[in-house]
Amino acid sequence: MAQVPQPLDALAVRAWCGLALKALGRAREEIDAINVYPVADGDTGTNLYLTVESAAAAVEAVFAGYEAGGAQRPTLADAVRAMAHGALIGARGNSGTILAQLLRGMAQVLAADEGTVPPAAEGLRLALRRAADSAREAVAHPVEGTVLSVASAAADAVTGAEDDCGAVARAAYEGARAALAATPGQLAVLERAGVVDAGGRGLVVVLAALVETLTGEAPGVPGGPGRAVHPWGDGVVSVVTGECADPPAGGGGPGYEVIYLLEADDTAVARLRERLDGLGDSLVVVGGDGLWNVHVHVDDAGAAVEAGVEAGRPHRIRITHFAAGDAHTAGAGRPRREPVQRAVVAVVPGEGLAGLYQEAGATTVLARAGEPPASGELVEAVRRAHAREVVLLPNDADLRDTVAAAAEQARTEGVRVALIPTRSAVQGIAALAVHEPERRFDEDVVAMTSAAGATRYAEVAVAERQSWTMAGICQAGDVLGMIDGDVAVIGSDVTATAETVLDRMLAAGGEMVTLVLGDEAPDSVADHLESRVRASYLAVDTVVYRGGRQGPILLIGVE
Known part of the structure; x- marks a missing residue:
């Protein structure tokens, strides 16, 4: 738009x-x-x-x-x-x-x-x-x-x-x-x-x-x-990167980056600046009104944190060792269980699909309507999966960069990560269907990527406001049929719009239709579309899932 x-x-x-x-x-x-x-x-x-x-x-x-x-x-x-x-x-x-x-x-x-x-x-x-x-x-x-x-x-x-x-x-x-x-x-x-x-x-x-x-x-x-x-x-x-610090002499430099939030008054922060300036370089202290973000490069990370304790209450402490690239959070140290070899972490738009993905062995992150997950949530999901190798399924084109940032963070923690650019949950279902943990990692990723790429996707949703689209100008309340991310149909009825979208998708061929119904989908829409497929498209199978509260009224996949 x-x-x-x-x-x-x-x-x-x-x-x-x-x-x-x-x-x-x-x-x-x-x-x-x-x-x-x-x-x-x-x-x-x-x-x-x-x-x-x-x-x-x-x-x-x-x-x-x-x-x-x-x-x-x-x-x-x-x-x-x-x-x-x-x-x-x-x-x-x-x-x-x-x-x-x-x-x-x-x-x-x-x-x-x-x-x-x-x-x-x-x-x-x-x-x-x-x-x-x-x-x-x-x-x-x-x-x-x-x-x-x-x-x-x-x-x-x-x-x-x-x-x-x-x-x-x-x-x-x-x-x-x-x-x-x-x-x-x-x-x-x-x-x-x-x-x-x-x-x-x-x-x-x-x-x-x-x-x-x-x-x-x-x-x-x-x-x-x-x-x-x-x-x-x-x-x-x-x-x-053009960070604000003098170049370290002799090509060396401090070994740690220390970052934390600090609750403290202005007077205490002024003293903290002086102390941290003597400990290292790249010192930046921002904020005010009692809350500050402190960043410094030092050799003695403990001393930098202790300075924060003296000034006020530091929290969200993050220490990164430049040589190893490892990030450590204060307070970590719980017993670790033995990691599995491979896991799939997927973003899903509704509770119903979350259950489906979990039954297939995936770790899920729920993306509620209007509340996309942050990269930190995805990193936590990777940690919960506790695997040496992880395949990430964003299932949303707009989440690609967020998931990529999470993948980069997970790699710094020693996890081998592959990101499959799925743009819809139905592409994720296709990828998960061919997932085989026993295969070599690269082979598994290639198979999952191929399955996702062979699946066209669409969704039916209601327009929230007037907008310009590829199919013309839509008004608030219009029913939109989007194919591969672009608005292709503007209608007034959910079932009729869904049928038009499905016909356009199957015109290019297909063997399997996947329908994922949201809570707001009419009770009759799945039966109508299944009947349409049986009557007009021979040898095409249909499978229906309940997605729950998923944002779009209907998700459609054609393999």
């Missing part, structure tokens, strides 16, 4: 988070793959993605709370506060922590008390300025040629922009993109490698999503995701 321009309101914040998350998901692997500074741990793209994922989840929770209470939709202040808080508590790595502070700086302006908020465009200008300044203040030793330079350039570029939020966002994006291309000339380690800053590249992605939200048009990025044209040559500059 086409993206339309939006005013700077709560819905715009919601859309911005969603678009930024998808864009970072697309850029994540490339950014991770060439992460070399200050530590070559290959996680900058993943950290940015997980930070925005937490921000987006917090905004969605605010909307869900208002909808459950039957109240008016959230205000701009509600949404930006939730975005900033979600980013703060979910910030990962140096780049993610700085991004959280950028969003917090914007929220401080946009969530000002009613009656004091400047006109929208001017408010966005001031928000971008505050974001850049507050991020720079949060870094113990700011370095030019990093995300801080890109953020400052974005704020500088909006001074002469038209008095329109879309124009301000586009000016910020263009200023950030130009600054990103200039980062190799500002930081020697980037110039030697012939690369640009990855944290800055991530910020350009986030600003591009803001442009698309406010104008309805996605700005093009020369060179593709994670790349920029070299400002003084014809080559392509790849992205490298």
